[in-house]
Amino acid sequence: MRRAYVRFLVAIAATLPLAVSAATLKVGDQQLQTRGILEASGQLKDVPYQIEWFNFPAAQPLGEALNAGAIDVGGLGDAPLIFAYSAGAKIRAVSATRSTPVDLAIVVPDTSPIRNxxxxxxxxxxxxxxxIGHYLAVATLEHANLKLADVTLSYMQP
Structure with missing residues (x-):
């Protein structure tokens, strides 16, 4: 997966000069992952424009920054992109990658009566x-033939 992700980032980086009109590209990043990969792979050497990095704790606030025009580009996972787009965000997906399945889980304390x-x-x-956790909760409820009204979703900060 790392190689596919690096190829994705390199492809995006190659097209960015076309999108940069003001010599500074504002890039949203999650926990400095994209920047770290691009720096480690040498893809940021000798780029013909300045990059201003904005670090976000998760995809949801990065999507809000994209929608508000505070940043020019950033990476979102599938669920955060779908949530943002369905909420009316004026964003566009320009590339997608396919990765191996990710292990996701709903976690409860050992003493919880919840078993399924x-x-x-x-x-x-x-x-x-x-x-993605929000999506997991919604999909799990749907799979169990439950409605959103059957639970209380408590939205927390990343």
Whole structure:
């Protein structure tokens, strides 16, 4: 997956000079991952424009910054992109990659009576709005034939 991600970033970096009108490109990053990969791979050497990096704790606030025009480009995962787009964000996906499945889970304390998705009915679920965790909660409820109204979603900061 790392190679595919680096190829994706290199492809984006190659097209960026076409999008940069003011000699400074404002790039949104999550936990400095993109910057770290681009620096380690040498892809930032000798770029013909300045890059101003903006670090975000998660995809949801990065998507908001894209929508507000505060940054020019940034990477979002599938669920945050879909949430942002469906909420009316004026953003566009310009590239996509396919990666191997990611392990995701809903976690409960050892002492919890919750043992399966149907047991979530009437419970509170903490997640970050517009995140992959938010999507996981919605998809899990749907799979268990539960409605969003059957639980209380508590939106937390990343």
């Amino acid at each position: 998705a149907a047991d979530l009915k009437g419970k509170r679920i903490a997640t970050t709005r517009g995140s």
